[in-house]
Amino acid sequence: MPEGHSIHRLARQFADCFVGQALSVSSPQGRFADGAAVLDGAVLEGARAHGKQLFLDFAGDRVLRSHLGLYGAWSFGGTDRFRGASSIGAPRRIGEREVHDHAAPAGPLLPPAPVGAVRVRLVGDEGWADLRGPALCVLEDSAEAEAARARLGPDPLDRHADPAPFVAAVRRSRRPVGALLMDQVVVAGVGNIFRAESLFRRGLDPMMPGRALDEHELRQLWAENAALMRTGVRLGRIVTTDPADRPGIGEAQAWPGHAHLVYKRRGLPCRRCGTPVAAEELEGRSLYWCPSCQR
Incomplete structure (x- = not known):
């Protein structure tokens, strides 16, 4: 499932490439046909992310809210003047690229026929965006969208977020911190x-x-996630190793083999102490940790 850094990259891309434009909106798959009819021709006024949810704010108090889930992704294309990423979301084989690979020739924008089950297609002045496989895709007014956002915890990528609700929620729970x-x-x-x-x-x-x-430990954990996620936004990849963990390998070359400290390294030696990395399922997801470093 794409994590929060990917959704913030999506918001940035929509802001850079589509905000201020009257967009053609359609639902080739048909499952968002009613919402597309309402949004068609509306100006995209803003794009924002909160956690794993993307909010596209259209004129007329209309918000397209989406959650990619396990399989969703936005793919992009356009004229030779369009400089967005080719794809952001679940299909890792496509990747998150700063410059898309398949620019159309110069001249009028001619989006290709939709490929696969495209829930929503947005077409602007120089490019298009296709949404496939989302877990959630709904049209709301701003009050409904804000209510949905308010049900979520604070986002470490929001520099103005107060970590206090996170600290309080963890400290009153008996659940493992790995689940929380x-x-x-x-x-x-x-x-x-x-x-x-x-x-x-x-x-x-x-x-x-x-x-x-304690509160100090949790505020440090919040800050750690904020720093790691900001690196993810910058790189378009999750790289959590430090230079000392990958001697001679730069940050840009770290992914995938030298990007992580414990994730998906079950049985391999811990990069810090050499103890085999452990793994077990916790609430339906594989959890990885070092039994020596994380006592």
């Missing part, structure tokens, strides 16, 4: 990779009950 980090009502945008890597970097046992952690 994945609960979007507790903290928005942290997924399986950031969970494993941030807990390792803070030396915290993922099975420790939330209530066993």
Whole structure:
């Protein structure tokens, strides 16, 4: 599932490439036909992310809210003047690229026929965006969208977010901190990779009950996730290793083989102490940690 950094990259891309334009909106698949009819021709006024949810704000108090889930992705294309990423979301084989690979020739914008089950297609002045496979795609007014956002926990990528609600929610819970980090009502945008890597970097046992952690530890954990996620936004990849963990390998070359400290490294030696990395399922997702570094 795309984690919060990917959705913030999506918001940035929509802001850079489509805000201020009257967009042609359609639903080739048909499952968003009514919403597309309402939005067709409306000006996109803003794009924002909160956790794993994307909010596209259209003129007329209309918001297209989406959640990519496990399989969703936005793909993009356009004229030779369009400089967006080719795809952001679940299809990792496509990747998140700063410059798309298949620009159309110069001249009028001629989007290709939709490929696959395209829930929503947005077409602007120089490019288009196709949404496939989302877990959620709804049309709301601003009050409804704000109510949905308010149900989520604070987002570490929001520089103005107050971590106090996150700290309070964890400290009153008996659930393992490794489970609480994945609960979007507790903290928005942290997924399986950031969970494993941030807990390792803070030396915290993922099975420790939330209530066993003090406020200082939790504020450090919040700051760790914020820093890791900002790096993810910048790189378009989740890279959590430090230079000392990958001697001679630069940050840009770290992904995938040298990008993570414990995630998907079950049985391999810990990069810090050599102990085999452990893994087990926690609330339906594989959790990775070092039994020595995270006592």
